[in-house]
Amino acid sequence: xxxxxxxxxxxxxxxxxxxxxxxxxxxxxxxxxxxxxxxxxxxxxxxxxxxxxxxxxxxxxxxxxxxxxxx
Amino acid sequence: xxxxxxxxxxxxxxxxxxxxxxxxxxxxxxxxxxxxxxxxxxxxxxxxxxxxxxxxxxxxxxxxxxxxxxxxxxxxxxxxxxxxxxxxxxxxxxxxxxxxxxxxxxxxxxxxxxxxxxxxxxxxxxxxxxxxxxxxxxxxxxxxxxxxxxxxxxxxxxxxxxxxxxxxxxxxxxxxxxxxxxxxxxxxxxxxxxxxxxxxxxxxxxxxxxxxxxxxxxxxxxxxxxxxxxxxxx
Amino acid sequence: xxxxxxxxxxxxxxxxxxxxxxxxxxxxxxxxxxxxxxxxxxxxxxxxxxxxxxxxxxxxxxxxxxxxxxxxxxxxxxxxxxxxxxxxxxxxxxxxxxxxxxxxxxxxxxxxxxxxxxxxxxxxxxxxxxxxxxxxxxxxxxxxxxxxxxxxxxxxxxxxxxxxxxxxxxxxxxxxxxxxxxxxxxxxxxxxxxxxxxxxxxxxxxxxxxxxxxxxxxxxxxxxxxxxxxxxxxxxxxxxxxxxxxxxxxxxxxxxxxxx
Numbered sequence: 193x194x195x196x197x198x199x200x201x202x203x204x205x206x207x208x209x210x211x212x213x214x215x216x217x218x219x220x221x222x223x224x225x226x227x228x229x230x231x232x233x234x235x236x237x238x239x240x241x242x243x244x245x246x247x248x249x250x251x252x253x254x255x256x257x258x259x260x261x262x263x
Numbered sequence: 264x265x266x267x268x269x270x271x272x273x274x275x276x277x278x279x280x281x282x283x284x285x286x287x288x289x290x291x292x293x294x295x296x297x298x299x300x301x302x303x304x305x306x307x308x309x310x311x312x313x314x315x316x317x318x319x320x321x322x323x324x325x326x327x328x329x330x331x332x333x334x335x336x337x338x339x340x341x342x343x344x345x346x347x348x349x350x351x352x353x354x355x356x357x358x359x360x361x362x363x364x365x366x367x368x369x370x371x372x373x374x375x376x377x378x379x380x381x382x383x384x385x386x387x388x389x390x391x392x393x394x395x396x397x398x399x400x401x402x403x404x405x406x407x408x409x410x411x412x413x414x415x416x417x418x419x420x421x422x423x424x425x426x427x428x429x430x431x432x433x434x435x436x437x438x439x440x441x442x443x444x445x446x447x448x449x450x451x452x453x454x455x456x457x458x459x460x461x462x463x464x465x466x467x468x469x470x471x472x473x474x475x476x477x478x479x480x481x482x483x484x485x486x487x488x489x490x491x492x493x494x495x496x497x
Numbered sequence: 498x499x500x501x502x503x504x505x506x507x508x509x510x511x512x513x514x515x516x517x518x519x520x521x522x523x524x525x526x527x528x529x530x531x532x533x534x535x536x537x538x539x540x541x542x543x544x545x546x547x548x549x550x551x552x553x554x555x556x557x558x559x560x561x562x563x564x565x566x567x568x569x570x571x572x573x574x575x576x577x578x579x580x581x582x583x584x585x586x587x588x589x590x591x592x593x594x595x596x597x598x599x600x601x602x603x604x605x606x607x608x609x610x611x612x613x614x615x616x617x618x619x620x621x622x623x624x625x626x627x628x629x630x631x632x633x634x635x636x637x638x639x640x641x642x643x644x645x646x647x648x649x650x651x652x653x654x655x656x657x658x659x660x661x662x663x664x665x666x667x668x669x670x671x672x673x674x675x676x677x678x679x680x681x682x683x684x685x686x687x688x689x690x691x692x693x694x695x696x697x698x699x700x701x702x703x704x705x706x707x708x709x710x711x712x713x714x715x716x717x718x719x720x721x722x723x724x725x726x727x728x729x730x731x732x733x734x735x736x737x738x739x740x741x742x743x744x745x746x747x748x749x750x751x752x753x754x755x756x757x
Contacts, residue, residue, distance in 0.1 A: 211563060421671070443675070
C-alpha cells in the first residue's frame with residue numbers, strides 16, 4: 193500500500209480532483225458503452241413480442257421473408 | 264468488365280471529351296466560377312479587420328490565413344461537384360459505361376481543379392502582397408498551393424461522391440473532408456513559413472509533391488467506387 | 498484482391514470457417530456463450546490493474562500521483578486507434594467479399610471507438626492541468642487524437658445520413674479506408690509540426706522506462722480494456738444482427754422463445 197490512510201488515498205498528493213475526475217468519467221463512458229447495446233436489445237425483443245402477439249391474435253401467419261438467407 | 268466494342272471511343276478520346284465538356288460547362292456559368300475566388304478574397308480581407316492591420320502581425324500569419332482561405336474556398340466548390348451530373352443523369356451514363364471509371368473521374372477532377380485550385384494559386388501572391396507576406400515566401404507559397412490544391416480537390420472529391428445523393432450534404436461534407444486536409448495544410452504553411460524565415464522550403468514541398476502523386480494515382484479509385492455506390496443505390 | 502484470395506490454397510477448415518463467419522446467425526449463436534467469460538476476465542483484469550495502479554504503485558518522481566491517470570488514458574488512446582483500424586479492416590472485407598457481418602461490426606465499432614477517443618482526449622486534458630498547468634495545449638498527440646475524433650464523427654454522420662443500410666455500409670467502408678491511410682500521414686505531419694511532446698510511454702521496440710511495479714498494472718489494464726472493447730463490440734454486433742435480420746425466421750423464432 194502506497195498510502196498511509198484512506199484520506200491520503202482520496203487526496204492523491206493534492207491531485208485527487210484530477211485523478212478521480214478521470215476515473216469517474218471513464219466509469220460513466222464505459223458503463224454507457226456496455227449498457228447501450230443491452231438496452232437496445234431489450235427494446236427490440238419487446239417490440240417484436242408486441243408484433244408477434246398482435247399477429248397471433250389475428251390468427252395470421254407472421255410475415256417472414258422466404259428468400260432471406262437461412263444459414 | 265466486358266471488352267470494349269469497336270464502336271466505343273478510345274480512353275484518350277473519352278478523357279478529352281469529358282475534360283472539354285466539364286470546362287465548357289464551368290465557363291458557361293461564370294458566376295459559379297467566380298464565387299469561390301470572391302469568397303477567397305473576402306475571407307482574406309476579414310483577417311486584417313478582425314485581427315490586426317499591423318504589417319508585422321499580418322506577415323506572421325499570412326501563410327496560414329492564405330492556406331485556410333484556400334481550404335475553405337475549395338470546400339465551397341465541392342458540394343456542386345457531382346450534383347448537376349447526378350441530377351441530369353450524366354453520372355449514371357458515366358458509371359454504366361463499359362470503360363473503367365478511373366479516367367473520366369480524373370478528367371472531372373482535373374477540370375474542377377483548373378477552375379478552382381489553379382486560379383487560387385495564381386491569385387495567392389497578389390493577396391500575399393496585401394497581407395505583407397515576405398517576398399521570398401511568394402514562390403514557395405505558390406508551389407505549395409499548386410501541389411496541395413490537387414490533393415484537396417481529390418480528397419474533397421471522395422467526400423462529394425459519398426454525399427452526392429444526400430439532402431444534408433453540405434455540413435456533413437465539411438466534417439468528412441476537413442480532417443483529411445490537415446497534412447496538406449501543415450506542409451503548405453510550413454513551406455511558406457520556412458521560406459519567409461530564410462530557410463530552405465524544399466522538404467515540405469517535396470512531401471507535398473509525393474502526396475500529390477500518390478493522391479492522383481490512388482484517390483480516383485476511391486471516388487469511382489463512391490460514385491458507383493451513389494448511383495447503384497441512390 | 499478477392500481474385501488472389503480465392504486462388505490461394507487455403508486449408509479446407511479455414512475456408513469453411515471464413516464462409517461460416519459471414520453468416521450473422523452463426524455469429525449470434527457462437528458468440529453468445531463467450532460474453533460472460535470475456536466480461537468476467539475483463540472485470541478481473543481491470544479491477545486488479547486499477548486498484549494496483551491507484552493504491553499500490555509508487556507515485557511518479559516528477560508528476561506525483563497525477564500520473565495514475567495513465568492507467569486509463571493509455572488503454573483508451575490505444576483502443577481509439579485500434580477501433581479505427583478495425584473499422585477499416587471490416588470495410589475491406591465488406592467491399593471485397595460483400596460480407597454483411599463486417600458491416601454490422603463496422604456500424605458497432607464506430608460509436609465505441611468514438612467513445613474511447615473522447616475518453617483519451619478527456620483524460621489527457623484532465624491530466625494536462627496538473628502537468629502543464631492548463632487543460633488544453635496544442636500538443637502533437639492531443640491534436641492527432643482530436644482529428645481522429647473528427648474522423649469517427651464523420652463516419653457516424655455519414656452512416657446516419659444515408660438511409661439504405663447497404664449503401665451506408667459501403668460508403669462508410671470507403672471513408673474508413675481513406676481515413677486509415679490518412680491516419681499515419683496526419684500523425685506524422687502533426688508530430689513534425691509540433692516536436693514538443695512526451696515520447697510514447699508504451700513502445701514495443703524499447704524497454705519501458707517505468708519500473709515493473711508501475712507498468713505491470715498498465716499492462717493489466719491494457720489487456721482488460723481490450724477484453725472490454727471485445728465484449729462491447731460483440732454485444733453491439735449481436736444486437737445489430739437481430740435488428741437487421743428481424744424479418745428472418747430464426748430471429749422470429751428467437752423472439753418467440755424469449756416470450757415463452
